[in-house]
Amino acid sequence: MIAVAGSTGFVGRHLVRRLAGQGAAVRGLARDAMTAQRLLQSSVEIVQADLLEPVTLSVAMQGVDVVVHCAAITADHKEAYRGEYARVNGEGTRNLVAAARRAGVKKIVLLNGLGTKPGSDGSYMRTRWEMAEAVRGSGLAWVSPQPSILFGNGAPFPAAIAKLARTSPVVPILGSGRTKLQPLWVEDLCLCLALCVEKPTWDGRAMDLGGPEQLPYTEVVRLILEAAHRRRPMVPVPLPLARIAAGGMSVLPNPPLVPATLELFDFDNATDLDSVQKIFGFAPRSMRTHLQEHGLDG
Numbered sequence: 001m002i003a004v005a006g007s008t009g010f011v012g013r014h015l016v017r018r019l020a021g022q023g024a025a026v027r028g029l030a031r032d033a034m035t036a037q038r039l040l041q042s043s044v045e046i047v048q049a050d051l052l053e054p055v056t057l058s059v060a061m062q063g064v065d066v067v068v069h070c071a072a073i074t075a076d077h078k079e080a081y082r083g084e085y086a087r088v089n090g091e092g093t094r095n096l097v098a099a100a101r102r103a104g105v106k107k108i109v110l111l112n113g114l115g116t117k118p119g120s121d122g123s124y125m126r127t128r129w130e131m132a133e134a135v136r137g138s139g140l141a142w143v144s145p146q147p148s149i150l151f152g153n154g155a156p157f158p159a160a161i162a163k164l165a166r167t168s169p170v171v172p173i174l175g176s177g178r179t180k181l182q183p184l185w186v187e188d189l190c191l192c193l194a195l196c197v198e199k200p201t202w203d204g205r206a207m208d209l210g211g212p213e214q215l216p217y218t219e220v221v222r223l224i225l226e227a228a229h230r231r232r233p234m235v236p237v238p239l240p241l242a243r244i245a246a247g248g249m250s251v252l253p254n255p256p257l258v259p260a261t262l263e264l265f266d267f268d269n270a271t272d273l274d275s276v277q278k279i280f281g282f283a284p285r286s287m288r289t290h291l292q293e294h295g296l297d298g
Contacts (some may be wrong), residue, residue, distance in 0.1 A: 051092025182210025
């Protein structure tokens, strides 16, 4: 039995569909079981579970061989309350690990982000590091693919840029615009995750992954605007000013920019161009080609 924590999220939905399509016994863990029933295949067992409610995790882990952890809060989401990133990502992962250990789970596959490092106290990056530390210290077999930004049907980043282009006369470019990104197709990521579930080949490794192109942030935005059939001037916004703006927008229920996102512009979000080919043995899809052939929703 394979349990997927975060089964109704962007990556979780795609991964559950792939695993179920391969005939695997899949259990989707979700805080909202009704939403999961609507989004996931009928062959998938759905169990209500919350990373912050250990009792629900104990039930959810019974009979599970491998758990895939895709349930973190990502950097594009506003904290519902101060400290939510740390509580969900750090404490929540520790709760999941503890429940897995008690239930005799054999392996944890952790989806994290490219370039995960300790970070400073109180930073979003620190909560990603805490996830990694909890899994590494679990005493169980573990593996952690860490992708760059993702594209594909329902991908949050391209959707956010396209939405901004529909509602704003300009598109802000954070920082210099030269920050390198290495977009990875979500289906290619899910193939990597499925291989990690199936084989022990990469156990004990955290692996930075990216697509076949390293693109400056401005070029990624340009490709998204082109796929969305929008022409908008791109206006550079220095990071110090962007941080002030993100702080001010935090009063909004769903702000277009949050401070956590800006932490990811402190470094190039890129790795070896052949990372997927070298590690998993297949060539990932190019974002440029994919958008030209399938648009934003392919």
